[in-house]
Amino acid sequence: MNENLVMIIVMPTMFVMTAWAFKTLLAFIQQRQLTKLHYALQDRLLEKLGSSPQALEYLHSDAGEKMFALAAKERTNPYARILSALQAGAVIGFLGVGFLVLRVMVDREIAEAFSVIGVLGISLGLGFLASSAAAYAFSKSWGLINGTPDENA
Numbered sequence: 001m002n003e004n005l006v007m008i009i010v011m012p013t014m015f016v017m018t019a020w021a022f023k024t025l026l027a028f029i030q031q032r033q034l035t036k037l038h039y040a041l042q043d044r045l046l047e048k049l050g051s052s053p054q055a056l057e058y059l060h061s062d063a064g065e066k067m068f069a070l071a072a073k074e075r076t077n078p079y080a081r082i083l084s085a086l087q088a089g090a091v092i093g094f095l096g097v098g099f100l101v102l103r104v105m106v107d108r109e110i111a112e113a114f115s116v117i118g119v120l121g122i123s124l125g126l127g128f129l130a131s132s133a134a135a136y137a138f139s140k141s142w143g144l145i146n147g148t149p150d151e152n153a
Contacts, residue, residue, distance in 0.1 A: 010113050078139035082132050089128030096121020 049058060058064045099118035103111040139145045 009110075010117065013117055078135060078144045082135045082139065085128045085132035085135060089125045089130075089132060091125075092121050092128060093125025096123070096125055 096118045099114045099121060103114035103118065106114060136145070
């Protein structure tokens with residue numbers, strides 16, 4: 001019975017963690033490719049238009065503003081990354097705490113598996129929280145938050 005309970009808890013947890021890491025990797029690769037394509041398109045367009053009056057007119061049009069909106073959005077919106085890291089850190093950290101609390105309610109053999117998962121969850125959660133704190137500190141010192149960079153940075 002004990003091995004069955006471990007398999008019921010450990011296997012789905014490992015599957016979910018692996019799937020989440022794979023999903024995150026795929027999202028990163030997709031975003032990187034889209035950004036590369038966007039910048040390549042901008043470079044080709046600017047090379048083709050040069051500094052002619054038509055180029056300046058195009059850049060001031062709605063189509064030109066939309067084309068350069070992605071680059072501006074990436075540079076000036078650090079809040080999404082900070083908040084997503086905070087959310088992931090809180091959820092995974094509390095999940096780890098939950099596993100550590102549950103280990104006292106199960107048999108001794110299963111408690112070890114709960115302890116391992118709990119410690120890994122807390123460590124991962126703390127890593128995400130530290131990542132969000134670092135992102136906030138860097139964003140603030142670079143002037144991405146509140147618009148004024150730190151003089152000490």
